[in-house]
Amino acid sequence: MKKIGIKDIALRANVSTAIVSYVMNGTRNVKPETKERVLKVIEEFNYRPNAIAQSLKSRRTNTIGVIAEDITVFNTPEIIDGINDYAEQHDMHILLTNLRLQKKVGYNYADTASYQKHAQNAVSDLVSNQVEGIVYIGVHPRDLTGLIHTNDKPIVYTYCYAQNECSIQYNDEQASYDAIQYLVSKGHSRIAVISGLMDSIPSRLRFNGYYKALTEFQLYFDPQFIKVGDWGGESGYQLLGELMELPDPPTAILVMNDLMAAGALRAAAERGISIPRELSVVGFDNREFSAYLNPRITTMDLPLHDMGILAMKTLCNRISGKEETIEEPPLCKLIERDSVAGPRTSIK
Amino acid sequence: MKKIGIKDIALRANVSTAIVSYVMNGTRNVKPETKERVLKVIEEFNYRPNAIAQSLKSRRTNTIGVIAEDITVFNTPEIIDGINDYAEQHDMHILLTNLRLQKKVGYNYADTASYQKHAQNAVSDLVSNQVEGIVYIGVHPRDLTGLIHTNDKPIVYTYCYAQNECSIQYNDEQASYDAIQYLVSKGHSRIAVISGLMDSIPSRLRFNGYYKALTEFQLYFDPQFIKVGDWGGESGYQLLGELMELPDPPTAILVMNDLMAAGALRAAAERGISIPRELSVVGFDNREFSAYLNPRITTMDLPLHDMGILAMKTLCNRISGKEETIEEPPLCKLIERDSVAGPRTSIK
DNA sequence: CTGTTAGCGCTTTCAA
DNA sequence: TTGAAAGCGCTAACAG
Numbered sequence: 001m002k003k004i005g006i007k008d009i010a011l012r013a014n015v016s017t018a019i020v021s022y023v024m025n026g027t028r029n030v031k032p033e034t035k036e037r038v039l040k041v042i043e044e045f046n047y048r049p050n051a052i053a054q055s056l057k058s059r060r061t062n063t064i065g066v067i068a069e070d071i072t073v074f075n076t077p078e079i080i081d082g083i084n085d086y087a088e089q090h091d092m093h094i095l096l097t098n099l100r101l102q103k104k105v106g107y108n109y110a111d112t113a114s115y116q117k118h119a120q121n122a123v124s125d126l127v128s129n130q131v132e133g134i135v136y137i138g139v140h141p142r143d144l145t146g147l148i149h150t151n152d153k154p155i156v157y158t159y160c161y162a163q164n165e166c167s168i169q170y171n172d173e174q175a176s177y178d179a180i181q182y183l184v185s186k187g188h189s190r191i192a193v194i195s196g197l198m199d200s201i202p203s204r205l206r207f208n209g210y211y212k213a214l215t216e217f218q219l220y221f222d223p224q225f226i227k228v229g230d231w232g233g234e235s236g237y238q239l240l241g242e243l244m245e246l247p248d249p250p251t252a253i254l255v256m257n258d259l260m261a262a263g264a265l266r267a268a269a270e271r272g273i274s275i276p277r278e279l280s281v282v283g284f285d286n287r288e289f290s291a292y293l294n295p296r297i298t299t300m301d302l303p304l305h306d307m308g309i310l311a312m313k314t315l316c317n318r319i320s321g322k323e324e325t326i327e328e329p330p331l332c333k334l335i336e337r338d339s340v341a342g343p344r345t346s347i348k
Numbered sequence: 349m350k351k352i353g354i355k356d357i358a359l360r361a362n363v364s365t366a367i368v369s370y371v372m373n374g375t376r377n378v379k380p381e382t383k384e385r386v387l388k389v390i391e392e393f394n395y396r397p398n399a400i401a402q403s404l405k406s407r408r409t410n411t412i413g414v415i416a417e418d419i420t421v422f423n424t425p426e427i428i429d430g431i432n433d434y435a436e437q438h439d440m441h442i443l444l445t446n447l448r449l450q451k452k453v454g455y456n457y458a459d460t461a462s463y464q465k466h467a468q469n470a471v472s473d474l475v476s477n478q479v480e481g482i483v484y485i486g487v488h489p490r491d492l493t494g495l496i497h498t499n500d501k502p503i504v505y506t507y508c509y510a511q512n513e514c515s516i517q518y519n520d521e522q523a524s525y526d527a528i529q530y531l532v533s534k535g536h537s538r539i540a541v542i543s544g545l546m547d548s549i550p551s552r553l554r555f556n557g558y559y560k561a562l563t564e565f566q567l568y569f570d571p572q573f574i575k576v577g578d579w580g581g582e583s584g585y586q587l588l589g590e591l592m593e594l595p596d597p598p599t600a601i602l603v604m605n606d607l608m609a610a611g612a613l614r615a616a617a618e619r620g621i622s623i624p625r626e627l628s629v630v631g632f633d634n635r636e637f638s639a640y641l642n643p644r645i646t647t648m649d650l651p652l653h654d655m656g657i658l659a660m661k662t663l664c665n666r667i668s669g670k671e672e673t674i675e676e677p678p679l680c681k682l683i684e685r686d687s688v689a690g691p692r693t694s695i696k
Numbered sequence: 697c698t699g700t701t702a703g704c705g706c707t708t709t710c711a712a
Numbered sequence: 713t714t715g716a717a718a719g720c721g722c723t724a725a726c727a728g
Contacts, residue, residue, distance in 0.1 A: 005705055016715045021707055028708095031713055046499065048476040052409065053705035055400050056720050066444075071425050071432070074636075081420050084446035093477065095411075096444040098432035128396040129441065151394060262640055288422075289637035292610055353721055364699045369723055376724095379697055401721035404704045 004045050013041040024049060055130065063093040064315065065126030067119065069101040069139040074287055075159055075304055079137050082308020090316065095131055097122040101139055112147055119148050127153050133315045135308075136160065141169060141202045154318040158311040161201065166318065168311045168329070172202045175300050175332035176209030176254060179282045182334055183252045184217050187342040188280060192225035192250035194239045194260055203228075206256055206284070225250055229260050236263030244273060251343035252280035258287040261297055265339075276341035286335055295338035303330035352393050361389040372397060403478065411441035412663065413474030415467065417449040417487040422635055423507055423652055427485050430656020438664065443479055445470040449487055460495055467496050475501050481663045483656075484508065489517060489550045502666040506659040509549065514666065516659045516677070520550045523648050523680035524557030524602060527630045530682055531600045532565050535690040536628060540573035540598035542587045542608055551576075554604050554632070573598055577608050584608030588615040592627070599691035600628035606635040609645055613687075624689035634683050643686035651678035 010017040015038060022028040023038045030038075041047075055061045066083060068076050080096075087094055099122060105114050126134055127150070134153060138144065138160025145163040148155070157167035176193075183191055193210050196203040207226075214221055224246055229235030236255060240263070243249055255261040261283035268275050275281055275295055283290055283299035290297045307330060317324065358365040363386060370376040371386045378386075389395075403409045414431060416424050428444075435442055447470060453462050474482055475498070482501060486492065486508025493511040496503070505515035524541075531539050541558050544551040555574075562569055572594055577583030584603060588611070591597060603609040609631035616623050623629055623643055631638055631647035638645045655678060665672065 006707095007705080017706080018708075018715060018717095019713090022714090025707080029713070034713080048472060050404075050705050051477045052400055052403050053720090054707080056398075056404050056705080056722090057707050059720070061400065063443075072429050077419050077425050080444075081446060081448065081451075084419070084444075084448060088446075088448075093473070094444045096414075096428075096432075096442045098429060098436075100429065100432060100436075103429075124396055125441070129399045288635070289640040292637040292641055294642055354723095355721080365722080366699065366701095366724075367697090370698090373723085377697070382697080398721050401704090402723080404706090404721080405723050407704070 004047055006047075006049065009038065009041050009045065009047050012045070013038045061093075061130045061132060062091060063095050063129070063131050064312070065095045065097065065123075065129070065131035065134045066137065067097045067099060067122050067126070067134060068137045069099050069160075070103075071096075071098045071100075073102065073139045074285070075302065076137055076139070078304035079158060079308040079311075082305040082310075083135060083312050084308075085305070086309045086312035086316075090312075092312075095126060095129060097126065112144065116147055123148050123150055123153075123155075127151060133319045135311045135315060140200070142200065154315055156311045156315040156318070158307050166314055166324075168307050168314060170303050170307060171329040171331050172205035173209035173212070175284070176206040176256075177213045178209075178332070178334060179254050179284075179300060180210055180213035180217070180219075183254070183280060183282065183340065184213070184219070186252075186280065186340060188252040189217075190220045190222075190225075190248075190250045190252070190343070192227065192243050192253045194227045194229050194236060194243075194253060194255045194264065196229060196231045196256045196260075198228055200231075203256060210254060222246075222248075229256070231257055231259060233259050233263035233266075236260030237267045238263075240264035240267040241271070244268075244271060244279070250279075252282070252340070254282050254284075256284050258283040258285045258290045258297065258299055261299070261339075262289065262293055265293055265295075265297070276339050278344050280340040280343070282334075282340060291337065297339040298337045299335050300332040301335050302332055306330040352395055354395075354397065357386065357389050357393065357395050360393070361386045409441075409478045409480060410439060411443050411477075411479050412660070413443045413445065413471075413477070413479035413482045414485065415445045415447065415470050415474070415482060416485045417447050417508075418451075419444075419446045419448075421450065421487045422633070423487070423650065424485055426652035427506060427656040427659075430653040430658075431483060431660050432656075433653070434657045434660035434664075438660075440660075443474060443477060445474065460492065464495055471496050471498055471501075471503075475499065481667045483659045483663060488548075490548065502663055504659045504663040504666070506655050514662055514672075516655050516662060518651050518655060519677040519679050520553035521557040521560070523632070524554040524604075525561045526557075526680070526682060527602050527632075527648060528558055528561035528565070528567075531602070531628060531630065531688065532561070532567070534600075534628065534688060536600040537565075538568045538570075538573075538596070538598045538691070539600045539602065540570075540575065540591050542575045542577050542584055542591075542601060542603045542612065544577060544579045544604045544608075546576055551604060554602075558602060570594075570596075577604070579605055579607060581607050581611035581614075584611030585615040586611075588612035589619070592616075592619060592621060598627075600630070600688070602630050602632075604632050606631040606633045606638040606645065606647055609647070609687075610637065610641055613641055613643075613645070624687050626692050628688040628691070630682075630688060639685065645687040646685045647683050648680040649683050650680055654678040 006017045006020050009020050022030050023035045134155040136157045143161050161167045227239040283297045286299045286301035290299050354365045354368050357368045371378050371383045482503040484505045491509050509515045575587040621627050631645045634647045634649035638647050
């Protein structure tokens with residue numbers, strides 16, 4: 001059975017192919033009874049125009065390419081979901097490329113050269129498929145300047161950066177500021193931080209927010225309250241120990257991701273430190289497991305869905321050549337659970 | 349700046365468009381020096397053929413459509429990752445549609461009618477875009493017969509079923525059989541089960557495996573050891589209580605998903621039942637959080653990646669009209685963690 | 697070895 | 713209100 005096309009419809013309806021096109025797209029007035037007839041034939045044959053042919057003619061594909069560094073990383077599905085949300089609303093399609101970064105180069109993100117070729121191929125491929133723009137979703141917020149050459153095809157980065165390119169990020173600084181403010185509202189003033197690696201942009205921004213809040217609320221500041229981890233659970237475990245062995249330990253800790261927070265919880269449990277009674281902990285990322293730890297941890301939820309939507313919005317603006325409307329980066333939201341309480345009353 | 353096409357290349361290289369096509373595709377022999385010249389021009393202009401036009405001509409798009417019921421559900425990213433793995437290896441592209449089922453109809457899966465239109469639209473859209481086949485990824489293994497009409501376009505379901513259609517599932521029965529066998533190897537003989545809803549296919553299959561193992565290993569069988577939950581954490585919590593209040597409680601429990609297992613752990617903790625010392629628990633799904641519970645739970649990992657690959661393989665076979673090679677459904681794999689030990693020695 | 701040319705399925709201009 | 717036909721960028725049959 002041959003695939004039926006516009007000609008078949010035209011033939012059956014006794015009209016020219018132009019008429020069929022007109023009724024499908026409403027491009028011209030067509031005599032109602034003719035229109036009716038054409039519609040009936042279309043219905044009868046369940047005809048759907050070949051979008052490939054339409055694209056070739058119209059030079060518009062309504063398709064945007066999404067490059068995900070790794071779709072199995074926790075942030076990515078939600079971002080894609082946002083992208084889909086927007087795409088659905090605007091009748092666009094998504095051509096998905098998954099670089100499978102973790103499986104290919106492991107956690108060695110810094111070694112961009114090793115997967116630059118993959119990334120560049122993905123772009124070329126997408127461009128060849130006539131996508132109208134590209135959204136690039138990173139696995140970790142880092143600088144990707146120069147990684148990719150799009151040849152004027154609009155691209156928007158999210159969950160990563162590139163100089164002189166558009167990138168969508170959430171407001172890291174505000175997020176940690178908010179976390180500290182929340183802790184202050186609970187009565188804390190001796191607040192430590194377990195940061196991620198300091199060469200990472202989010203670590204710096206989150207630290208800024210921490211420090212800004214410290215200053216603004218005139219909190220106790222002790223350089224020993226600043227611990228630098230490596231994002232992994234082990235370092236959270238380790239650093240909580242260091243913090244609690246201080247002669248005058250903090251009453252609350254902001255931990256820059258849930259992985260390290262989980263490690264910290266484990267360390268606290270081993271030391272017989274009760275959370276939140278004796279120590280409050282705020283995490284970051286709102287990973288699924290954070291609601292299953294004991295205690296369930298209070299953490300900052302990342303606006304991933306919004307980032308996806310915003311990335312699309314920005315991209316579509318660029319595609320249609322609209323002037324950039326500078327949008328505020330979306331905000332994180334504190335998820336209140338059970339790892340925060342007031343400071344222990346009897347201060348040592 | 350105009351997009352450059354094959355004609356521009358031909359012009360610059362002083363050849364006909366046919367030659368350019370020949371050198372690009374290696375379709376014909378071309379005199380080496382001509383070839384060289386063409387290649388140089390292609391390189392110089394960084395020319396990439398318009399895949400849309402190629403497709404129109406060749407009537408092959410090398411793209412397959414993926415419909416995900418909900419990409420934010422835990423099983424989906426890994427399946428897509430498998431699909432991408434295969435696609436990358438075979439130079440295919442993925443047009444992704446995300447139905448966003450949970451956000452649209454909540455957990456009311458049974459009410460297929462409410463999103464049938466969405467699903468059907470997605471299919472029509474994909475077909476119109478000339479995908480060569482479709483992979484449909486469910487959020488829960490249920491029967492979708494009649495939901496969708498693909499009009500002869502090959503489709504493969506995974507993580508769900510449809511009568512008279514191809515569907516890829518893991519081996520549920522074997523998985524729970526293996527779990528019981530493992531428990532037996534640890535010395536257990538009084539093994540209860542907390543099942544999911546009994547109108548669900550995986551519940552039935554997993555129960556079959558449980559029962560088969562019980563019979564085969566001649567284990568103690570007590571109808572009171574069979575508890576039916578609803579997949580949610582609360583029911584795991586509830587049912588563990590019921591089980592442990594039995595005059596002669598089990599020494600081990602197979603829980604049919606990690607969500608219920610988490611509830612069961614909570615109930616055990618509240619009752620002062622030590623896991624695994626006094627009671628062993630095996631979960632199902634290997635959700636991320638299962639490694640963060642206390643104790644970390646031993647659970648069955650689902651072969652999601654393999655399912656994605658297998659779905660693609662099967663689909664591609666159908667597309668190219670190859671005879672169906674009946675593949676074995678991929679196997680789950682037990683992840684040994686800390687929620688299983690030998691039975692408590694002093695039996696009450 | 698190379699060039700000419702007919703189409704793939706559609707849209708749209710132009711003419712009727 | 714309708715139809716004929718050109719052409720989107722490419723491939724491949726055919727001719728040289």
